[in-house]
Amino acid sequence: MKPLEFYGRTFGSRLLLGTSQYPSPAVLAAAVRASEAEIVTVSLRREAARAREGQDFWRLIRDLGVNVLPNTAGCHSVKEAVTTAQMAREVFATSWIKLEVIGEADTLQPDVFGLVEAARLLAADGFEVFPYTTEDLVVAERLLEAGCKVLMPWGAPIGSGQGLNNPFGLRALRAHFPEIPLVVDAGVGLPSHAAAAMELGYDAILLNTAVAKAGDPVAMARAFGGAIAAGRTAYLAGPMPPRDMAAPSTPVLGRANLT
Amino acid sequence: MERLTHPVLVNGEPREIAAETLAEALTALGYEGAVVATALNGEFVPQRKRAATPLAEGDRIEIVAPRQGG
Numbered sequence: 001m002k003p004l005e006f007y008g009r010t011f012g013s014r015l016l017l018g019t020s021q022y023p024s025p026a027v028l029a030a031a032v033r034a035s036e037a038e039i040v041t042v043s044l045r046r047e048a049a050r051a052r053e054g055q056d057f058w059r060l061i062r063d064l065g066v067n068v069l070p071n072t073a074g075c076h077s078v079k080e081a082v083t084t085a086q087m088a089r090e091v092f093a094t095s096w097i098k099l100e101v102i103g104e105a106d107t108l109q110p111d112v113f114g115l116v117e118a119a120r121l122l123a124a125d126g127f128e129v130f131p132y133t134t135e136d137l138v139v140a141e142r143l144l145e146a147g148c149k150v151l152m153p154w155g156a157p158i159g160s161g162q163g164l165n166n167p168f169g170l171r172a173l174r175a176h177f178p179e180i181p182l183v184v185d186a187g188v189g190l191p192s193h194a195a196a197a198m199e200l201g202y203d204a205i206l207l208n209t210a211v212a213k214a215g216d217p218v219a220m221a222r223a224f225g226g227a228i229a230a231g232r233t234a235y236l237a238g239p240m241p242p243r244d245m246a247a248p249s250t251p252v253l254g255r256a257n258l259t
Numbered sequence: 260m261e262r263l264t265h266p267v268l269v270n271g272e273p274r275e276i277a278a279e280t281l282a283e284a285l286t287a288l289g290y291e292g293a294v295v296a297t298a299l300n301g302e303f304v305p306q307r308k309r310a311a312t313p314l315a316e317g318d319r320i321e322i323v324a325p326r327q328g329g
Contacts, residue, residue, distance in 0.1 A: 018329030028327075043328025044296060046270040046321065049289035054324025058294055061325065071328045079301065086303035087296030087323055158329070208329035 004204055006039075006150055006181055007096070007128040009067075013038045014198070015228050016069065016183065017221070018208020025060050027217050032064050035221035039067045041098055041206065043074075044087055069130060071098040076111070078118045085122050097122060098152070098185075098206075100132045108158040108186075112139040116146055123147025132185050135169030137176055144180065151180055152206060155197060156187025159209045163193035167200065174201045191220075191227030198231025199239060267318045282309035284320060295324045 003010040017037040022028035032040060042061060047054045061068060070088035075081040078101060085097040101118055103111025110132055116139065119129045123146055131143050135153045143151060153173055156162035164170060165187065174182060184197040185206040194205045205228055214220035264275050269288060278284040281297060281304055297304045298321040304312050314320075 018327075020327035020329045022327075041328045043326045044323040045326035047290075047293065047295055047324035048270070049293075049322075052293065054295075054326050055293055057327060058325035073328055083298055083301060083303050086305075087298060090303075090305060091294055091296045091323075091325060 004181065006130070011038045011067075012036075013225070014204040014232055015194075015225055016041065016185075016204055016206040017211065018206070019057075019061065020208055021212040022217055025057070028212075029060060029064060031211055031217045031221040032066060034218045035211070035225045037066065037221075037225075039069050040064070041069045041071050041208070042092065043071050044084060044091065067096075068092050068094060069096050069098050070094065071132075072100045072118075074102065075100060076102050078114045078121070081114070081118045082121050085118075085127060086125075089127065095126055095128050096130065097127050098130045098132060106157075110134060110154075112136065115139070116142045119143055119148055120146040130183070135166055135173050137173060140173060140177060144177070149180070150183065151177065152183040152185035154186040155184045155193065156189075158186040160187050161189025161210055162187050163189055164196055167196070170197065170202070171200055191223045194224055195227040195231035195234070198228055199234050201235050204228075265314050265316055265318065267314060267316070267320055269320045270322055276314070279313060280310055281312040281314060281320065284314060285309065285322070288322075290322060293324065295322050297322055 004014050013036045015035050015037045016039045017035050018041045019028055070092050072081040072084040075084055081101050089095055099119055101111045101114035103109055115131055119131050122129050129148045130150050130152055131148050132152050133139055140151050156165045181203045183204045183206050184202050188194050188207045189210050211217050211221045264277050266275055276284050276287050278287045300319050
């Protein structure tokens with residue numbers, strides 16, 4: 001079975017987990033372990049000199065021994081996103097960046113024009129960009145031209161838990177870019193949503209709120225890990241095509257005449 | 260030479276800092292040893308350039324650290 005590959009590095013787990021909104025650092029750590037995620041997303045925020053909140057968080061993440069994917073969450077302009085990426089590269093010692101350029105406050109929909117521009121600048125500067133995008137095929141093409149080697153379309157608005165709002169669009173994206181690692185990022189609320197995306201042939205799922213805000217985040221992390229693995233296995237197994245009419249699964253031939 | 264005191268904005272808060280460079284400002288503010296990244300007036304300043312980055316009145320200094328993210 002071909003492993004998941006991002007920028008020449010391979011991974012066993014197809015779940016990328018966010019680190020925000022957990023009830024406590026201990027629950028976060030336990031959820032990451034239970035999910036078996038090898039990649040977690042992190043951010044940069046203002047640090048008060050003596051509070052050292054970020055220092056404690058960073059120690060916790062390093063102790064987990066996972067790869068970090070820093071984001072540019074909250075950036076609304078190309079300049080903010082590029083500067084944030086530069087700061088993240090230094091702090092986290094990685095050239096990976098989950099590029100978010102937010103264009104609309106209610107949906108947190110990406111500003112795809114700014115996204116392409118920022119991706120081009122960052123890729124030219126040696127970054128390995130994971131763009132948070134929509135399922136738009138033309139934008140996807142532009143992102144690849146800009147130097148992205150992975151695409152992360154949304155399933156639904158960030159934190160909404162709605163699942164896959166546009167399965168047709170996601171299927172079309174998969175069909176158009178069969179060789180590009182595709183990650184559904186954002187909007188996944190249930191393990192069944194994640195499994196559905198994997199059954200479409202998506203390579204991985206990035207989620208945060210669905211685990212962090214579950215009644216039992218550790219159990220939910222485990223559930224997502226299982227669902228994503230099952231969805232991947234199902235995709236590779238070749239799902240049957242749907243049909244409109246019923247077709248008996250039990251043989252018709254040899255049925256007893258009991259009239 | 261007497262140290263200059265600069266009125267600057269640190270993470271959005273007005274501060275008076277007795278520091279001539281960004282590196283000195285970080286020390287004066289108590290960030291020594293912390294894992295942080297810095298920006299001055301919206302431009303990233305790498306760690307290696309902080310000592311050679313002079314401060315001026317009204318500068319906007321951003322100091323960020325790792326934090327939870329989705």
